[in-house]
Amino acid sequence: MSFRGTTTLLSRATRIKSKLQSSLEATVLELDDVSYQHAGHAAMKESSEKETHFNLKIVSDKFEGQSLVKRHRMVYDLLSDELQSGLHALSIVAKTPKEITPHAK
Amino acid sequence: MATILFKGIAARSLTSRLTSSCYYGMRYSTKVSNDPDTHDDFKPANKLENSATSLSDIVEQDVKDNPVMLYMKGVPDFPQCGFSSLAVKVLKQYDVPLSARNILEDPELKNACKSLQFLLFLTENLLQLISSHWPTFPQVFIKGEFIGGSDIVLNMHQTGELKEKLKDIVPKQ
Secondary structure (H helix, E strand, O other): OOOHHHHHHHHHHHHHHHHHHHHHHHOOEEEOOOHHHOOHHHHOOOOOOOOOOOEEEEOOOOHHHHHHHHHHHHHHHHHHHHHHHHOEEEEEEEEEEHHHHOOOO | HHHHHHHHHHHHHHHHHHHHHHHHHHHHHHHHHHHOOOOOOHHHOOHHHHHHHHHHHHHHHHHOOOOOOEEEEEEOOEEEEEHHHHHHHHHOOOOOOOOEEEEOHHHOHHHOOHHHHHOOHHHHHHHHHHHHHOOOOOOEEEOOOOEEOOHHHHHHHHHHHHHHHHHOOOOOO
């Protein structure tokens, strides 16, 4: 963590990725900034934040045996700082490695 | 619970700071303290705790009375956010009654947070805290159980789980 002091200078996307990656040991982690799609909507009009909406696809062993609600909560819990500082919404696809590999029998 | 209290205290100290630094606040607070007949209802004490309780009471009652209950931005026929819109669209595929509160406008929710009306965003935060510990909207409840947001509703629709959950709900007339 030699760059800790500069954390706030990193983009939100970078912070989200590193938080999820380090805690959930994701094997797949795709994050798309879709803020532009929401730029005009009611809650965003007064906001100067740029990175507000993301689509997230994450694959992690740690989701094994967890319900969808639980998986989403795990992600939200890790990102609570971001949610309180202007991250408005996340669309989450959370899977386990088993769930994405085609069923080999 | 600790978080609720903490938030309450934090918001209250913010409130008092705001009123004491603004002209109207000073004028009214002087009046109140000089008036021995002030009714209990108008005393400033514990307003936050009370509003928090009644807010959670509202949610509790809502999810008890309505088999499918949504807290959303906008109303089902005119959602004001893409995610709320998606959740409504999915749920409308089923022949069940939808009940919803517009978290941006609902008079009862607003009333529950009356003392904080000028800090409207707190309405949203309190609701998030009390109803389901979920940071975003919409929030969908089915038969009193918190289901999740629009991603989860869509996913359950695709897997057939939603149909299963909704099957014993009396269809709407």
